[in-house]
Amino acid sequence: MILQQRIMQKIAALKNFMTHDGLDGLVITNNIDQFYLLGFYFYLGETVLLLHEGGLTCFTRQLYVEPMKQKYPFMRTVGQDKQMAAAAVAEAGRLGLKRVGFDAGKESYMAGSLFKAAGFVEAESYISELRQVKDEHEIAILRDSNRIAYETYEYIKPLLKTGVTEFEVAAEMEKFMRVKGASATSFLTIIAFGENTSNPHHETSHRALKDDEAVLMDFGCIYNGYCSDMTRSWWHGDNEPEEYTKIWHVVDKARQTGIAAEKPGAAAQKVDAAARAIITDAGYGEYFTHRLGHGVGLEIHEEPCNDQTTTAILKKGNVVTVEPGIYLPGKFGVRLEDTTVITEAGADILTRK
Numbered sequence: 001m002i003l004q005q006r007i008m009q010k011i012a013a014l015k016n017f018m019t020h021d022g023l024d025g026l027v028i029t030n031n032i033d034q035f036y037l038l039g040f041y042f043y044l045g046e047t048v049l050l051l052h053e054g055g056l057t058c059f060t061r062q063l064y065v066e067p068m069k070q071k072y073p074f075m076r077t078v079g080q081d082k083q084m085a086a087a088a089v090a091e092a093g094r095l096g097l098k099r100v101g102f103d104a105g106k107e108s109y110m111a112g113s114l115f116k117a118a119g120f121v122e123a124e125s126y127i128s129e130l131r132q133v134k135d136e137h138e139i140a141i142l143r144d145s146n147r148i149a150y151e152t153y154e155y156i157k158p159l160l161k162t163g164v165t166e167f168e169v170a171a172e173m174e175k176f177m178r179v180k181g182a183s184a185t186s187f188l189t190i191i192a193f194g195e196n197t198s199n200p201h202h203e204t205s206h207r208a209l210k211d212d213e214a215v216l217m218d219f220g221c222i223y224n225g226y227c228s229d230m231t232r233s234w235w236h237g238d239n240e241p242e243e244y245t246k247i248w249h250v251v252d253k254a255r256q257t258g259i260a261a262e263k264p265g266a267a268a269q270k271v272d273a274a275a276r277a278i279i280t281d282a283g284y285g286e287y288f289t290h291r292l293g294h295g296v297g298l299e300i301h302e303e304p305c306n307d308q309t310t311t312a313i314l315k316k317g318n319v320v321t322v323e324p325g326i327y328l329p330g331k332f333g334v335r336l337e338d339t340t341v342i343t344e345a346g347a348d349i350l351t352r353k
């Protein structure tokens with residue numbers, strides 16, 4: 001599908017929300033939401049979009065005006081280096097819009113106050129809701145993004161020799177992903193050796209790899225705007241402790257159980273519970289200190305999440321991680337993470353070749 005058609009489809013979906021809530025205009029100021037709509041990455045604070053019944057207006061820095069006009073001839077683009085929010089308010093007045101919404105959950109205090117003073121109303125995060133269900137185009141990109149992550153793991157694993165540092169490994173992986181077409185990492189790459197693996201969000205360091213210790217890597221890239229996320233853990237050396245082998249298999253079973261529980265209509269809370277039960281039953285419940293997984297898309301953490309308190313029901317097109325872990329303080333930890341897409345019948349693993 002061509003770009004304009006995809007944008008029109010998204011605008012139609014947004015207008016459904018607007019009609020439902022009695023809005024005749026909507027301002028979009030979050031740059032990731034703007035990317036969702038247009039497929040163009042602005043930095044935060046550079047652009048305000050005003051969607052209304054008659055079309056779409058873009059207030060953006062002068063330097064973007066020509067590229068925007070070329071790529072989006074159907075959108076009215078206005079050069080505005082400062083005070084884009086005030087410009088959108090003036091435009092809404094000029095167009096005679098009666099009830100303009102803004103995303104109350106994401107708006108900055110400054111712009112939100114300005115919008116409220118202008119009579120705009122607090123609306124739900126419509127785009128966040130749309131972003132939860134990925135269409136085929138988005139799933140194809142997420143597949144590519146996660147495939148790059150998987151290839152990175154295959155590339156790096158044989159290069160992990162005694163003496164290499166966490167930073168060196170991270171740098172090598174990040175270069176590999178960039179060469180494959182990634183624009184950035186989807187979060188700060190976690191490379192952990194030895195006792196560092198017992199900290200779920202270890203900060204990658206100068207620590208060098210020794211013989212016979214645990215390795216954990218959690219990483220991903222942004223490819224065509226979409227994030228990948230994958231974690232692998234293994235023992236470096238020939239003398240793997242029995243307890244490490246044991247927890248590795250418990251975590252792997254929890255991972256498989258979680259993925260098997262995913263399907264349209266399943267409560268995300270029950271997916272977490274199914275995987276967590278494996279770890280609890282093995283006696284390690286207190287060492288699994290985080291949620292089972294989270295949604296992934298344009299951002300690394302999105303809804304829906306597979307966690308203990310969510311009311312989310314999984315839908316076809318959700319992309320979520322399954323990442324159980326066991327962390328034994330001061331010793332070692334294991335986390336195994338795959339990113340999955342909810343299909344008609346169940347879930348497909350995206351972190352693969």
Ligand SMILES: [Mn+2]
Binds near residue numbers: 229294321323
């Ligand atoms: Mn994750």
